Amino acid sequence: MKRLMRFLKPYRIPSILAPLFKLLEALMDLFVPLVVAAIIDNGITRRDMHYVAVCFWILILLAVLGIAFSFMAQWFAARAAVGFSTDVRQAVFDHIQEMSYSELDTLGTDTLINRMTSDINQTQNGVNMSLRLLLRSPFIVFGSMILAFLIDVPSAIVFAVIIPLLILVVFGIMLRSIPLYRRAQTALDRLLGLTRENLTGVRVIRAFCREKEEIREFDERNDALTRMNEFVGRLSALMNPVTYVMINLATVVLIRVGAIRVGSGALSQGDVVALYNYMAQITVELIKMASLIVTLNRSLACAGRVADVLDTKTGMTYPEAAGPAASGAKTGAPAVEFRSVSFSYAGSGEDAVSGISFRAEKGQTIGIIGGTGSGKSTVVNLIPRFYDATQGQVLVDGKDVRDYPEGSLIQKMGVVPQKAVLFEGTIRSNLLWGNENADDEQLMAAVRTAQASEVVEGKEDGLDSPVEQNGRNFSGGQRQRLTIARALVRKPEILIMDDSASALDFATDARLRQAVRHLPGSMTVFIVSQRASSIRGADQILVLDDGQMVGLGTHDELMRSCRVYQEIYYSQFPEERPKSAVTSGEVMA
């Protein structure tokens, strides 16, 4: 939580005032037993009803002041805690916007979403509770003890002995049960995992007639969870009875001591009542403190995780817009050039790709093909500088991508990611991501090129048709075509299609490539695909195998020289395989 403290700074005043008012309220509570003692010793023994009435009004005043102080405290605490969490949430969100793909990969989007929602909410809770209660309970406990000492020292010794003992027992039980709670949570997670497997794999389970075994497994884990819960429960069931016995035994001793002191005239009966009341207050507060610690413990863990996100520094730096590097692109330079580029993902020792070199001239279409994990996506992700090459140089228009000021490189690119992601809104609002200022005509032109006319026209409201969250009201193929249109709207200099036609049938895929090819201007196109037919017509084909570049050339050249390319091609077009060239026939047999 320490690392998040700076976010509390703007709320310094409310976060000081909140506990302060809380202490004032607690002070009111501490006065009450004193007033009652006064009633008994002065009012009753002197039979002074007027004195009692005055005391009564003092008690009422204490109640009114108490609630007023308390309201103030709650108000300031709410302001500080909510303000704090609002700022933290914004900071985390903004920070995520600055992360490079590397950091996003490391942290994972699911994690980030959890940090932004439940973790920050928990942290807010923790701040709110700490501001209100962290000081209050110890204050009352020790305040009671001090007041007890003021009333009578020998009796107060009982307090001095029992309070540390109580703290020891309460926290001892808690410390003992926290790891057990964690184990219970693990048991619950195991049950959850099995339940999920049962649902996602329901067809397999039924196909293999595994229902009975699944039930048996579930029962085992269910019993294990129940046993764990009961075990933890027994421990925490001790808390109340044990503290009850301790505090009452202490009271017994207190009365015994008090009786002797009163007998010798050192103490009055009212004082004994007051001491008795203080003892009662302590119990309540200690129990409150124990539950507060549990909450705080959880909030601290959440706060730590949030701070970890904020502490993740982005690994990319950009030159100043007017720096020496902004000297502009060289004319006649290739649109994209790789100079012995290697790249390894963060946390992985091995290179995902290595030694990649090629030149893509303006207007060319570059096909990239290879098996899963061969590094196809990695190569194209280096072009818009989603990742920085670990070795070598990536140049766009003759200039190192690292020399482009922030945001200016991406302006040249139209990226169609592998996963067709659309956002809630309308078709139009999604297409405008490509270019905020595009008019309907430009949007429709992009839609037509992307072979998405039937998607848009098939909907009642055309461009204004609603898109639900994640675009779930569109089929995979429809989403892919819309994401292609989105990239085309910006009329990019470089279009990158990362296996983004996989859900299209072959005919649509072919028409799409045809249309992209016939666009005016000299757009450079990168097509990543598993399908030989998709990249067959490209000006250059880059063949990747296990991160290595094993071929570069046209289809015809590669068919002559590249064994990996042949293998891929013939596996997809077996009838073209010449009878003599049975490169992988053994495997087939």
Next chain:
Amino acid sequence: MSAEQENKAAGSQPEERVEADAAASKQLKNSPSGRNKEDVTMAEDAATGTATMKKVLRYIGKYRFLLIFSIMLAGISVVLQLYVPILFGDAIDQITGPGQVSLSAVMHYLLQIVVLIVIAAAATFVMNVINNRLAYRTVRDIRARAIRRIQILPLSYLDAHSAGDIVQRIIADTDQISDGLLLGFQQLFTGVITIIATLIFMFRKDIWISLIVVAMTPVSFLVARFIASRSYRMFRKQTTTRGQQTALINEMVGGEKVVRAFGYEKRASERFRQLNQELKKYSQSAVFFSSLTNPSTRAVNNVIYALVALIGSWRILAGGMTVGGLSVMLSYANQYMKPFNDISSVVTELQNAMACAARVFALIEAEPQSPDPEETMPAARGQVDIENVAFSYDKSRSLIENFSLKAEPGMRIAIVGPTGCGKTTFINLLMRFYDVDSGAIRVDGRDIRSVSRQSLRRNYGMVLQDTWLRDATVRENIAVGRPDATDEQIIQAAKEAHSWEFIRRMPEGLDTVIHDDSLSQGQKQLLCITRVMLTLPPMLILDEATSSIDTRTELEIQAAFEKLMQGRTSFIVAHRLSTIRNADCILVMRQGHIIEQGTHESLMAKGGFYAELYNSQFAGIQG
């Protein structure tokens, strides 16, 4: 039910929702009056609440002796705990002033107190333990019931509900039930007994003071109610705004790479800022208002306390009471509101628990699939006869009509068509995951509805593209269909399925525990093939890989498939031309319908959709 609908409307990824909701509920729990209002207002709750309660009680019924014992212990513990202050008061009465102290009398009372507190504590402890057991076992029984129902629910139910939603019911909702029950057992009985016992003790001590206390009780409730209604409005607004914000976070952070690729960061931040500021406004009010309940009721309690002190003093002076008696009354007054607060929070928690229980029971009571006939299907020869079958998921929209197909043992049937064309429908019918609407499917001449599902399914081997493996050892994953297989048999199957190569290289061979992400897609599929290779059923349902597997693994899978298919009736969801062309019959599907059916030659000659699809494979070559 309405909670469920709300969740559906709001949720995108159910798993994330579970977490977000859990966090939200935790937060609401901490602010005393927040949560209750959220749920109380749901109109159906009151109506279904009682019905649900009855169902829960039926589960508890099994443990009714424990329950009765627990209530008895609660009574003992509460009465003793309330009686102890009286004894303390009596003891204090023995110490009025110097020289007026009877130590032996004081000790007499103190000894009684020691005995009573030990008994009270023991009773409380045993009661707590019993309550734990009651709550956890009840919920365990409910869960066990739910998982048994899952196994016999029709696939149509499970397909219509997201896995996340059902997991939430079986895990999170039941957890909420156990929380609610636990708190209910612990505080409801003790709360009620405490109130009754306190009143009895108080009235026996002093009627006037007791009357004052009772008269003040409604004030406290009114104050609490007033605050709750105010904070409820704020909570609603907060919840709505937070929901919007969570949706935005899900979208933007979930699609962060796209955001980055299109330079949308600033616009995203701005949209977030607006919602965030709005949320801040509502949250501050909601948090503030909800935190007023405790201080307010405490203030009312303090006023009651002052009144007791005032009237008590007057009664002492009038001779109707002792100082010890006053201290007893004061300590009662001090604790008086606590059981009321406890009960109201229990009621909230119980309502919550009942809402969750209603969702769990909706699952448990869902209509199961039609019961299985006694008769079983013996090992089949593999003749599949589909006769005039009609089927659709949504009965208002026809899907498959008038579909007939005769597959002789050993025949290969290829199913082709674009993605999402409805190949799963076909598998659903063959495996009897769904029943046909009319017509019949016969295996070896027997209607598959006339035999038990399990016996039918044992005759099929199924390898789907979305492989399903569990977090267990390789051996367990392979031996799913034949748990008694020996290692030799498993290794033999693995060799034939081309998976032994990579299994052998794993750190612990067959004993390696695999996780979903520790294997490549191709390896997963090979394991699934091994699974079928081990059982060797007479009929197969295979799903060829499309794009996500590299060429070499794909060739191995091909070879494994080929080996598997020998002499077996096979239904193959086909993507590669060689498979299609070698098939004895091709079913061409489009948008769920079977539109063409025949051999490669006959379909090409027909020049329909199949011919177009086939030719388009080569269109790219010219393009």
